[in-house]
Amino acid sequence: MKPQVGVEAQQKRNNMKGKRVLITGAAGFLGSHLCDRFIREGFRVVAMDNLITGDLKNIEHLFKLEQFEFYHHDVSKFIYVSGDIDYILHFASPASPIDYLKIPIQTLKVSSLGTHNVLGFAKVKKARVLVASTSEVYGDPHVHPQTEDYWGNVNPVGPRGCYDEAKRFMEAITMAYNSAHGLETRIVRIFNTYGPRMRLNDGRVLPAFIGQALRGEDLTMFGDGSQTRSFCYVDDLVEGIYRLLMSDYHLPVNIGNPDEITIKEFGEEILKLTGANQKLISLPLPKDDPKQRRPDITLAKKILNWEPKVNRAEGLKITYAYFKSLNKEELNKVEHRSFN
């Protein structure tokens, strides 16, 4: 793997100095880490978020910077920002099952109408666009690990349909703007990612388990816990996204960590990490919950010279420290998932 520091990185930074990037969903978990990274690379960052699932706390440390601006705006509505925009990262979308079950229409709109607005705006500004797609485009996969040429097994009318189909539409319209208008586009398919600034109450397995461990509750394992996931630490993901944006590859690329684990083993790891005395309890498995998920990252290795560097033990330690630092009020805000 190429070094990420030193002369090459410095040259890249110099080239990017003063370039302007629009990040939608900037106050969310991934969006806020992207803001940090692009500021570090010397960009001027235009952040946009409607704050439905995002939180200004994630980016408040950037507000004092002259090279950072924030617009409270819903990208499902017409977008306009004056001045040059060189790059756009479209990360606005609810991304956890608890969120998209609660707001399915906004979820559909942000990746369909919102993506259309982003692409139209990019065309006006002659900007390069990277859209955040997801491993959910593979649905409950029949191919394992998932390669980019697998078309997926998605239930359009199931509980995940509003998210999965919106993201599939997002990929299709992005490809159409690339072929019909010659727009420079990039598509990242993001697999399960974790790290500081995840919302403790977003219902996803990692914040759910850590929150339960911290509150002294049993850990709610859905089904028998034999379903698998592969968790990528956020810094690795951001590095992969940065490299993809700077590459000349316009077809979808998987970015994730192929280190696969069952949810039961994952729960046991969290109990060990937190030193909690509780146990794992089994609740019904939500409908259409994918049985296994692991990215095949051969393509990312080849074209981006990228692979994850942070192992789960290291990443979980940092993430646990973050959750432990939250105050009691935040820790006790819990939402429960429905199972159909």
Ligand code: UDP
């Ligand atoms: N899960 C669980 N307990 C929880 C939350 C989630 O066992 O409290 C399971 C869920 O059924 C799924 C896996 O953990 O199999 C990952 O769920 P998550 O919502 O984090 O993301 P997904 O990958 O399903 O979108």
